[in-house]
Amino acid sequence: xxxxxxxxxxxxxxxxxxxxxxxxxxxxxxxxxxxxxxxxxxxxxxxxxxxxxxxxxxxxxxxxxxxxxxxxxxxxxxxxxxxxxxxxxxxxxxxxxxxxxxxxxxxxxxxxxxxxxxxxxxxxxxxxxxxxxxxxxxxxxxxxxxxxxxxxxxxxxxxxxxxxxxxxxxxxxxxxxxxxxxxxxxxxxxxxxxxxxxxxxxxxxxxxxxxxxxxxxxxxxxxxxxxxxxxxxxxxxxxxxxxxxxxxxxxxxxxxxxxxxxxxxxxxxxxxxxxxxxxxxxxxxxxxxxxxxxxxxxxxxxxxxxxxxxxxxxxxxxxxxxxxxxxxxxxxxxxxxxxxxxxxxxxxxxxxxxxxxxxxxxxxxxxxxxxxxxxxxxxxxxxxxxxxxxxxxxxxxxxxxxxxxxxxxxxxxxxxxxxxxxxxxxxxxxxxxxxxxxxxxx
Numbered sequence: 301x302x303x304x305x306x307x308x309x310x311x312x313x314x315x316x317x318x319x320x321x322x323x324x325x326x327x328x329x330x331x332x333x334x335x336x337x338x339x340x341x342x343x344x345x346x347x348x349x350x351x352x353x354x355x356x357x358x359x360x361x362x363x364x365x366x367x368x369x370x371x372x373x374x375x376x377x378x379x380x381x382x383x384x385x386x387x388x389x390x391x392x393x394x395x396x397x398x399x400x401x402x403x404x405x406x407x408x409x410x411x412x413x414x415x416x417x418x419x420x421x422x423x424x425x426x427x428x429x430x431x432x433x434x435x436x437x438x439x440x441x442x443x444x445x446x447x448x449x450x451x452x453x454x455x456x457x458x459x460x461x462x463x464x465x466x467x468x469x470x471x472x473x474x475x476x477x478x479x480x481x482x483x484x485x486x487x488x489x490x491x492x493x494x495x496x497x498x499x500x501x502x503x504x505x506x507x508x509x510x511x512x513x514x515x516x517x518x519x520x521x522x523x524x525x526x527x528x529x530x531x532x533x534x535x536x537x538x539x540x541x542x543x544x545x546x547x548x549x550x551x552x553x554x555x556x557x558x559x560x561x562x563x564x565x566x567x568x569x570x571x572x573x574x575x576x577x578x579x580x581x582x583x584x585x586x587x588x589x590x591x592x593x594x595x596x597x598x599x600x601x602x603x604x605x606x607x608x609x610x611x612x613x614x615x616x617x618x619x620x621x622x623x624x625x626x627x628x629x630x631x632x633x634x635x636x637x638x639x640x641x642x643x644x645x646x647x648x649x650x651x652x653x654x655x656x657x658x659x660x661x662x663x664x665x666x667x668x669x670x671x672x673x674x675x676x677x678x679x680x681x682x683x684x685x686x687x688x689x690x691x692x693x694x695x696x697x698x699x700x701x702x703x704x705x706x707x708x709x710x711x712x713x714x715x716x717x718x719x720x721x722x723x724x725x726x727x728x729x730x731x732x733x734x735x736x737x738x739x740x741x742x
Contacts, residue, residue: 302572303327304538304547306582309511317359320507320537323581327539330505334449336370338404338439340503342457342472343375346389346717347628348522349514349529352457354391356509356535360455361399369451371399374439376406376475379482379698382731382738383407389718404439408734411435411478416496434481436500444501454503454541458510458532458548460594462517462620463696464490465559468548469506469541470498479699479739486621486696487614491560498541499570506544507537510551515592519624521631524597534583542571543578550575553591596623601630603639605662607653609646609672617695618645618669625701629709638710640664644680647671654683664688666704669695703741713741 305323307316321330331337339360341352361371373396377386383405387393396403413433436444443452456472463486464471471494474482485493510532514520520528532551538544542565549559556563556573566573575585595615600606604626613619622643630637642657642665650656653676657663663684667677673691681689690704706712714721731738 301577301579302538302540302543303579303581304536304540304543306547306580307535307537308582309533309535313353313355313511314359314362316535317356317363319582320535321363324505324537324539330364330451331367331369332449332451334446335368336372336449337364337451337453338372338374338443339401339453339455340472340475341373341375341392341455342459342467342509343383343386343390343392344378344475345381345519346386347519349512349525350457350519351386351390352455352509353511354395356507356511357392357455358395358399360453360507361395361401365399371401372404372439373401374404374406376437376478377738379479379739380702380741382728382736382740384727384731384736385717385719385724388723388727405731405734405736406437406439406475407479407736407738408731409437409439411437412441414500416493417499434477436476437478440476440501451505452501452503454506456506456508458508458513458536458551459518460513460515460552460592462594462596462624463616464494464561465594466545466549466552466554466562467518468508468545469503470494470545470561470565473497473501476501478737480737483694483696483698486694487617490616492564494561495564495568495570498565499568502570503541505537505539506541507535508544508548510534510536510548513551515552516595516597517620517624519628521628523631528597530592540571542566542573546573546575547578547580547585550585551588552594553588554594558594596620596627600626601637601639604630605642605657605660605665607642607644607649609648609675611646611648612671613646614695618672618692621696621698622666622668622692622701622705625698625705629705629711633711633715636709636711636715641666641708643668644672644676645669647675649676654679664708666690666692666701666708668692668701697739699739699741706741
């Protein structure tokens with residue numbers, strides 16, 4: 301049977317990490333001939349509870365370093381962010397500096413073009429892009445070409461996800477495609493595309509940081525952390541990422557049928573997805589009795605009018621992407637956040653939408669996603685003016701969404717980070733000098 305190991309972090313993170321690796325060593329060596337190890341953290345953002353614990357990263361590096369490994373830590377943070385900034389704020393850079401691990405900012409690398417396998421080729425001439433292609437950075441290509449000599453370790457965090465169900469080992473690799481390639485077709489096709497990336501590059505080892513886990517999505521407002529952050533105090537590790545993810549989902553009470561991309565990966569034969577064929581060592585899964593929700597809490601500021609299309613509205617893109625952003629801005633920055641604007645998304649809107657908005661006093665706002673832009677975007681701009689109606693293109697252009705919500709809510713990007721203006725601008729300048737292609741709200 302496929303083995304997945306769960307270690308209790310209450311005995312100490314160092315002991316838990318060592319226990320995971322000791323168990324993995326029973327089925328073969330960790331290091332390969334080159335002794336190079338590449339670690340992919342979950343560093344989507346520097347927001348509390350959103351990223352892999354630096355302590356877990358540090359202990360993994362220390363274990364591998366003691367074995368003589370040459371270690372690289374890599375990430376390409378989510379849209380609206382630069383990886384250098386995330387590493388500086390989260391403490392990842394400090395850990396790497398202390399341990400001697402090398403940092404690779406994947407948004408600053410040269411790339412090559414690949415194709416999504418699970419989706420037919422579609423050319424959108426009006427937008428000028430091919431939905432079937434995406435770019436991978438050179439480090440990922442190097443790992444792909446040298447699987448026999450390079451060890452790749454995936455280090456995600458235990459989180460539900462309001463668009464993908466969970467974000468564990470397979471979803472963690474969505475950091476590999478470049479920003480401009482992620483938002484296009486980030487809709488109901490997302491699940492198969494996550495598996496496409498996984499099929500190109502499967503980790504040798506996945507260890508989920510489950511010291512804490514998030515419910516109702518992967519980006520909980522800190523104001524709600526008492527409701528949305530659960531302390532599990534575990535690490536979950538194994539050589540089969542799909543099996544590790546299935547166990548991770550089970551911790552939340554979720555099955556294969558609850559998480560589309562895990563189900564697709566199982567159907568493609570990319571690992572073991574049948575929980576009955578996975579031997580879980582270290583914990584009895586029957587201890588985890590509760591089923592947690594992955595979708596966003598349906599609580600939003602009353603002074604923002606949310607208008608949803610009735611014909612088509614993808615939770616994987618133009619619905620939960622802006623709604624998650626709205627929640628964080630509204631509830632974590634209450635003193636600065638200003639409402640009085642609308643958010644229109646999806647396809648299938650009332651033909652009297654302009655009159656409805658005017659009657660309720662909403663004369664500025666954001667139109668999110670191509671469905672809404674194509675249907676009502678120009679109508680709203682003609683009525684209220686281009687400067688008052690913002691567009692967030694693609695199916696999930698988080699950079700444009702953040703930029704628009706910042707302006708509409710009378711906030712700035714400097715309200716979102718714990719760095720001084722000088723520190724932030726220095727990191728941005730450095731990232732640009734090194735060729736970052738990150739999409740940011742500046």
